[in-house]
Amino acid sequence: xxxxxxxxxxxxxxxxxxxxxxxxxxxxxxxxxxxxxxxxxxxxxxxxxxxxxxxxxxxxxxxxxxxxxxxxxxxxxxxxxxxxxxxxxxxxxxxxxxxxxxxxxxxxxxxxxxxxxxxxxxxxxxxxxxxxxxxxxxxxxxxxxxxxxxxxxxxxxxxxxxxxxxxxxxxxxxxxxxxxxxxxxxxxxxxxxxxxxxxxxxxxxxxxxxxxxxxxxxxxxxxxxxxxxxxxxxxxxxxxxxxxxxxxxxxxxxxxxxxxxxxxxxxxxxxxxxxxxxxxxxxxxxxxxxxxxxxxxxxxxxxxxxxxxxxxxxxxxxxxxxxxxxxxxxxxxxxxxxxxxxxxxxxxxxxxxxxxxxxxxxxxxxxxxxxxxxxxxxxxxxxxxxxxxxxxxxxxxxxxxxxxxxxxxxxxxxxxxxxxxxxxxxxxxxxxxxxxxxxxxxxxxxxxxxxxx
Amino acid sequence: xxxxxxxxxxxxxxxxxxxxxxxxxxxxxxxxxxxxxxxxxxxxxxxxxxxxxxxxxxxxxxxxxxxxxxxxxxxxxxxxxxxxxxxxxxxxxxxxxxxxxxxxxxxxxxxxxxxxxxxxxxxxxxxxxxxxxxxxxxxxxxxxxxxxxxxxxxxxxxxxxxxxxxxxxxxxxxx
Numbered sequence: 001x002x003x004x005x006x007x008x009x010x011x012x013x014x015x016x017x018x019x020x021x022x023x024x025x026x027x028x029x030x031x032x033x034x035x036x037x038x039x040x041x042x043x044x045x046x047x048x049x050x051x052x053x054x055x056x057x058x059x060x061x062x063x064x065x066x067x068x069x070x071x072x073x074x075x076x077x078x079x080x081x082x083x084x085x086x087x088x089x090x091x092x093x094x095x096x097x098x099x100x101x102x103x104x105x106x107x108x109x110x111x112x113x114x115x116x117x118x119x120x121x122x123x124x125x126x127x128x129x130x131x132x133x134x135x136x137x138x139x140x141x142x143x144x145x146x147x148x149x150x151x152x153x154x155x156x157x158x159x160x161x162x163x164x165x166x167x168x169x170x171x172x173x174x175x176x177x178x179x180x181x182x183x184x185x186x187x188x189x190x191x192x193x194x195x196x197x198x199x200x201x202x203x204x205x206x207x208x209x210x211x212x213x214x215x216x217x218x219x220x221x222x223x224x225x226x227x228x229x230x231x232x233x234x235x236x237x238x239x240x241x242x243x244x245x246x247x248x249x250x251x252x253x254x255x256x257x258x259x260x261x262x263x264x265x266x267x268x269x270x271x272x273x274x275x276x277x278x279x280x281x282x283x284x285x286x287x288x289x290x291x292x293x294x295x296x297x298x299x300x301x302x303x304x305x306x307x308x309x310x311x312x313x314x315x316x317x318x319x320x321x322x323x324x325x326x327x328x329x330x331x332x333x334x335x336x337x338x339x340x341x342x343x344x345x346x347x348x349x350x351x352x353x354x355x356x357x358x359x360x361x362x363x364x365x366x367x368x369x370x371x372x373x374x375x376x377x378x379x380x381x382x383x384x385x386x387x388x389x390x391x392x393x394x395x396x397x398x399x400x401x402x403x404x405x406x407x408x409x410x411x412x413x414x415x416x417x418x419x420x421x422x423x424x425x426x427x428x429x430x431x432x433x434x435x436x437x438x439x440x441x442x443x444x445x446x447x448x449x450x451x452x453x
Numbered sequence: 454x455x456x457x458x459x460x461x462x463x464x465x466x467x468x469x470x471x472x473x474x475x476x477x478x479x480x481x482x483x484x485x486x487x488x489x490x491x492x493x494x495x496x497x498x499x500x501x502x503x504x505x506x507x508x509x510x511x512x513x514x515x516x517x518x519x520x521x522x523x524x525x526x527x528x529x530x531x532x533x534x535x536x537x538x539x540x541x542x543x544x545x546x547x548x549x550x551x552x553x554x555x556x557x558x559x560x561x562x563x564x565x566x567x568x569x570x571x572x573x574x575x576x577x578x579x580x581x582x583x584x585x586x587x588x589x590x591x592x593x594x595x596x597x598x599x600x601x602x603x604x605x606x607x608x609x610x611x612x613x614x615x616x617x618x619x620x621x622x623x624x625x626x627x628x
Contacts (some may be wrong), residue, residue, distance in 0.1 A: 010570060073592050213563060218614055240565025284562065347564070355597060359571030366564060 004069040006348055006446040009082035011423075013062025014341065015444050016090060018416050020054025021334065026410040028402065035398045039322060042104035046097050051329055052194050053093050053121065057156075059337045060202055061085070061128045063344065064149065068132050071146040071209060071397035072139035078131040085128035092120030099167065118167030125160045129153050144221040147229055148205025151236060155197025158240045162190045181247035188257075189243035195325070196264060197236035199333050200301070204228065204271055207294065210340065211275060214291045215282035222277070224270040231270065235263035261312065268305040271387070272298070288367075289376040293339035296383050300331035323393040330386045330408070338382060338415055342375050346422045352446050353425065353438045364432040369422050378418065459484060462493040464521060479503065481508065481526075489527035497522045549621050552584035553577065559588050559615065567594040574603065574622060583620045590616050 020161045024047055027033060033047035058067050069076045099105045099114030136142060136150055162182075168174040169183050212219035242256030275298050279287075287295075311317040311324070346369040354363040389404035423443050441447060461480050463473035473494070489510070492498070502512050502524070510526040517523045544597060554573050558566035566587045571594070573583055590607065598605050602623035610617050 003599070005591045005596050070592060073590055213589060216560070218563060220613060283560065351564070351593060355593075356600065358568055358597065359573075359575040363568070365568075 004073070004075060006064040006352055007062075007069075007082070008079060008446050009078060010062045010066045010087060010348070011345075011442075011446060012083075012086055012444045013058045013065070014419075016346065017055050017059040017062065017088070017337075018412075018419070020050050020058065020093075022409065022412055024050040024055065025412055028405040029409055031398070031402060034322060035393065035396075035401065045100045045103075048191075049093070049096060049100070052199075053089070053096070056199050056329070056333050056337065057125075058086075058089060059341075060152075060199060061089075061132075061226040063206065063337075063340070064202070065128075065134055066344070066348065067209075068135050069208060070150060071143065071149065071205075072136060074135065074139050076131060077134035077138060079366050081127050081131040085124050085131070088120050088124030090126060092117050092122075092124050095120060096167070099171075103170065110276075112171045112173075114167040114171045115164075115173055118164040122160050122164045125156055129156065133440070144211065144225050144229060145205045145209040148201055148208065148232070150196055151229065151233055152202030152205060153203055155193055155199075155236050155300055157196050158236070158243065159190060159193040162186060162193065162243050166190065178228065178247065182244075185247045185250070185253060186243040189239050189246075189253075191325070193236070193239050193243065195328055195333070196260075197232075197239055200328070201232050203234065203336055204232070204267075205334060206340075207275065207298065207336070211291065211294060212278045212282075213285075214288060214343070215278055216284045217278040217282040218276070222274060224273050226276075228267045228270040231263045231267035232433055235260045235267060238263065261308065264311055265305055268302060268409075272302050288343075289372050289379060290339050290343035292376070293379040293383070294336055296379075297336035297339060300327055300335060300383075300387075304328045304332060320394055323390040326393055327386070327390045329392070331383065335379075335383055335386065338412070341377055341419065342379070342415065342435065344372065345419050346370050348446060349425075349441055352441050354436060357436055357438070362432075362435040364428050364436070368428050368432055369425065370418065371427050375418055376417070378411050378415050382408060382415070385411060457487075458489045458491040458525060458527075460491045460493070464493055464495050467495045478504075481510075487512050487528060489525060492524045492526065493505050493517075494522050494524065495520060498524060508562070549582050549619065550580065552582045552619065553579070554583045556583065556585040558585055563589060563591075564591065564593060567597070569595060570594060570618075570620070571601075574601070574620060578620045581622045583622070585620075586619050587616045587618065588614070591618065 010080070027047055033041070033044040037043040065076060065079075065082055094117070095113045096117030098107055098110060099112070100115055100118050102110065105331070107113070133153060136146055139146070142150065165174065165179060166183055166187075169179040208221075208225065209219065211217070238256045238260040242253050242260065246253035246256055260370070275295075279295065304324055307320075307324055307327070308317065311320050317324075346366050350364070350366045350369055357363060385404050385407035389401050389408060392401035392404055420443070423441060425433065425438075425440060457478060461477065463477065466473040466476070476489075477492065484490070492501075493605065497514055502514070505512065505526050509529055511529040512524055512526050514522055514524040554575060554577060555578075556566075556569060558569050561569060566585070566589075570585055570591070577583060590609070595605070596622060604621040604623060607616060607618035607619055609615065
């Protein structure tokens with residue numbers, strides 16, 4: 001019952017993440033990578049990893065540093081690891097991107113960047129995970145949302161290890177034929193482990209807590225929640241077995257993939273039922289922008305699942321893998337991330353600025369730090385343009401795709417501007433700002449008001 | 454207050470030339486919340502008194518004949534409150550007065566319950582108790598309570614859907 005303080009370095013993760021998203025979107029607008037390049041080409045790999053590591057993984061880790069202590073109602077262990085982990089991840093990502101460009105023939109003058117990048121990234125993920133897992137392990141037994149986070153971190157371990165083996169093989173450091181087969185066969189498993197086992201499972205855990213909290217719905221874990229977790233576990237293990245054991249055994253790999261897909265669809269159905277239950281049993285009549293937009297993101301997740309099932313039955317998944325991945329990455333994961341960022345950043349800013357004076361003087365409310373209607377419009381624009389982009393990919397209209405991403409980029413930039421305004425308290429009405437004059441917070445980290453804790 | 458005391462007679466150890474400090478501290482660390490020690494020794498253990506004062510014990514010493522001393526260590530007032538909240542968060546702090554302010558914050562969206570509670574505490578006197586019912590454990594509230602010198606105890610009740618917290622307003626809280 002010692003409570004939870006602000007995570008000091010979460011914001012630097014968020015800022016770097018948002019920058020990565022903006023750069024990735026700008027590259028897509030410029031026609032870099034897929035669909036102009038092939039889906040496995042180095043340019044596309046740059047784009048995919050900028051999104052998966054730079055944006056989504058940094059966002060998720062930054063959020064976890066604040067959120068895991070909330071889940072287990074205990075302080076973060078080893079908070080001093082936050083900044084070194086961030087530095088390793090950013091350096092690793094830059095090296096990895098340079099490594100991909102080397103594969104395409106550019107940047108030949110540099111040493112082997114791919115294994116350097118992968119090694120730094122692996123170290124960064126381990127450093128961050130030590131802090132998070134120590135926090136979780138100190139609070140056993142875990143509630144359901146925390147179990148999802150633990151499972152997600154397991155997925156992260158698998159995807160980072162696989163990525164490191166790929167980098168070692170592609171750069172010629174690992175020469176055993178097994179590794180050649182690994183690169184040849186396990187790339188789809190790597191992608192599924194990253195977007196599914198690491199990011200989606202973690203996001204399900206986060207929403208299991210945040211959605212009922214903001215809706216004032218009862219969040220007692222239900223049977224469906226436990227089913228989701230177990231089905232997710234089996235899916236993740238199948239993916240890991242498929243990735244590490246199956247190279248050179250195509251039938252075995254297919255069986256693992258089928259088990260993973262069936263379990264993932266089952267998990268998704270049960271998860272959807274839980275989320276619907278939260279929205280139906282909510283005590284809040286008015287749904288705030290972040291909860292409304294989280295519903296869009298989760299609906300996109302469900303729609304992606306239905307699409308995958310339909311395309312598999314029709315035998316057409318291979319032809320439409322790009323739009324489905326785009327929907328999952330940009331609609332479900334990124335859309336959820338943005339919709340929660342616009343809630344989390346105002347909350348941590350409010351707590352940092354006004355926490356110590358609460359009750360002692362009138363203070364602005366959290367929602368006074370943002371202009372909700374503006375955010376709602378921007379998030380809706382973001383989602384609609386992402387849907388349009390996925391549609392354009394499905395129909396094979398590259399120019400329409402780039403136009404759609406241009407709108408997505410504009411919405412993202414404006415959401416970033418809103419978050420900047422939150423950190424600068426620019427939208428706090430003047431009369432309320434005068435009530436409680438406080439120093440402006442730093443942009444990229446939370447000031448510690450309690451040096452003793 | 455004649456609450457339960459653990460009796461520890463270190464006179465045999467002392468008479469045989471032994472060093473009883475280890476066994477005393479061992480006994481102290483095994484005390485249940487609210488328990489004290491009745492220590493019997495062959496001299497007045499002044500250094501021990503200082504050590505245990507730092508651990509939140511007040512003492513009474515008296516000579517009981519033959520040069521022997523009886524020293525009773527009891528948790529001081531602050532420790533009694535802290536122990537009852539820190540080591541048994543699920544039990545009601547029985548020594549507290551009845552709540553003078555009761556809040557039902559179940560209809561409020563986080564972080565409004567926290568704002569509401571901190572505002573109510575501001576107008577209360579040290580020693581008064583506030584009781585509040587919430588839907589979630591207010592984990593961001595606890596550091597603020599600690600900073601302001603309040604004590605608290607909270608638990609989920611019944612089927613776990615309501616969190617009840619009691620807050621004892623600390624001295625100097627309004628500073």
